[in-house]
Amino acid sequence: MITKCIFPVAGYGTRFLPATKIQPKEMLPIVNKPLVQYGVEEAMDAGLTDIGFVTGRGKRAIADHFDISYELEHQIKGTGKERYLDSIRNVIANCTFTYTRQQEMKGLGHAILTSRVMVGDQPFGVILADDLCVEQSEGVMAQMVKLYKQFRCSIVAIEEVPMADISRYGVIAGECIKDGLYRVTDMVEKPPADKAPSNLAIIGRYILTPDIFEILEKTPPGANGEIQITDALLQQAKDGCVMAYRYRGKRFDCGSVDGFVEATNFMYTEYYKHGKL
Ligand code: UTP
Secondary structure, three states: OOOEEEEEOOOOOHHHOOOOOOOOHHHOEEOOEEHHHHHHHHHHHOOOOEEEEEEOOOOHHHHHHOOOOHHHHHHHOOOOOHHHHHHHHHHHHHOEEEEEEOOOOOOHHHHHHHOHHHHOOOOEEEEOOOEEEEOOOOOHHHHHHHHHHHHOOEEEEEEEOOHHHHHHOEEEEEEEEEOOEEEEEEEEEOOOHHHOOOOEEEEEEEEEOOOHHHHHHHOOOOHHHOOOHHHHHHHHHHHOOEEEEEOOOEEEEOOOHHHHHHHHHHHHHHOHHHOOO
């Protein structure tokens, strides 16, 4: 059973400055809900209710968001506005929250290694909240948990991206096992288009087995001088098995302004206007 989900939220969010000067990127709202809450709800719906944040300086608002605000509760109790708190109350009631700090921004691999103290010796999910994934019937993490039960190895979520964008992603090569499912044979972080092994890019959803920590400890800095989870996963794929899964659903790259605006328009027209947010 997987119960833990890690949220690396230590990044600076420089693409959203000055909005992210004193507030975390993950707290920027898509319509009326902070990005990070969408991610936590996706984890919760997959049964991953032990939530661990790898935070950094200036990220305290996240911890406050996932806690009761007694003053607010008191103010709106019994009024027609109470329903606006339903979704966050539900998350707080059903999940536990743990925090640890990544003291230096040494990359996603390093952020995940920092989460070891919260994870221990069990498989766990990782969600990058700036990739907002939307799926009506079954969230992406829930889809991946099902696969994990079958394969018992690390799994990365992938999608096809245009070659012009491929250098922004970790990219896999793999042996196709069945439609949308690959056994990873190669992985490269941010390759130039002519060196990319495919157009299958890794998005911000992972299930990792705990042996990843030992590998990460030995992983030297790679692309951009950062410790890359992609490099550690390639090692894991060589030693054993890593699967890549073409998820069902729609993803918005909310770490970029274009993706953020697209997500906002989509969530407003498809969900908020129909009373579904
Ligand atoms: P990004 O590089 O997309 O996020 O990292 P960023 O650094 O916050 O954004 P920009 O590029 O400055 O605008 C992807 C995810 O990994 C986390 C980030 O918080 C983000 O969710 N991350 C990245 C860490 O937690 N620690 C790191 O050292 C690097």
